[in-house]
Amino acid sequence: MKENKTRKAMENSTGQWLLTIISTLGGWKLVEYLLNRKELKRKALADAIAVETDSLLKRYATMEKEMEKLKTKVDELYKMVHQLENEKLDLMKQNMELQIALKESQLNExxxxxxxxxxxxxxxxxxxxxxxxxxxxxxxxxxxxxxxxxxxx
Incomplete structure (x- = not known):
């Protein structure tokens, strides 16, 4: 029984010794840090990702605006090409009609x-x-x- 009392006394002094160290190193904040360190790492990682993602989103938005400008320019160029193609077809039609008229006039002369x-x-x-x-x-x-x-x- 004497050994049991000694052991309790040691455990009691060890407990006090542990509490003393914890209180000198920051008390409850240290315990809270030790218990929540995984969560703190996740928060820090999430903040870092948010900063990187924000810059990427800004760059994406500017690229999207430039792409829209290019799309409108391409649309304008396609309209111009189609207009020129239609003019070319009209000129070809007129040329063919004139050639036919010339041939007819040569035959009827x-x-x-x-x-x-x-x-x-x-x-x-x-x-x-x-x-x-x-x-x-x-x-x-x-x-x-x-x-x-x-x-x-």
């Missing part, structure tokens, strides 16, 4: 020195027919090399 032929033509075409008869144009619809004799009064 009368080159016979027949009075009947001259009767069915209007005055402008009669003038052309007279020039053909006079040798101003050759058989390939080009101006001949000999000068126009024309009528002199």
């Amino acid at each position: 009368c080159r016979r020195p027949d009075d009947e032929c001259l009767k069915r033509l209007d005055e402008h075409e009669i003038c052309l027919a007279k020039k053909l008869l006079g040798g101003v144009y050759d058989k390939d619809n080009r101006l001949s090399k000999k000068p126009d004799q024309g009528q002199h009064s």
Whole structure:
């Protein structure tokens, strides 16, 4: 029984000794720190991540604004390209219509020195027919090399 009392006395003094050390090192704050150190580490890590994420979000927002500007510019360029393509198609259509009209006029052109032929033509075409008869144009619809004799009064 004597050993038991001694042990309790030691435990009691050890407990007091431990409380004394804790109180000198910061008391309850030290105990609180020791119990909550994992939570404190998580809070510190969360704060660090929040700072890094904030800068990344700002950079993302600026990049998004630049991307929107580029999208609008690309849209404008596409509109311009489509407009130019439509103009090109219109010009090609006009060119083809003019080529067809030229071919038709070449096929319908009368080159016979027949009075009947001259009767069915209007005055402008009669003038052309007279020039053909006079040798101003050759058989390939080009101006001949000999000068126009024309009528002199």
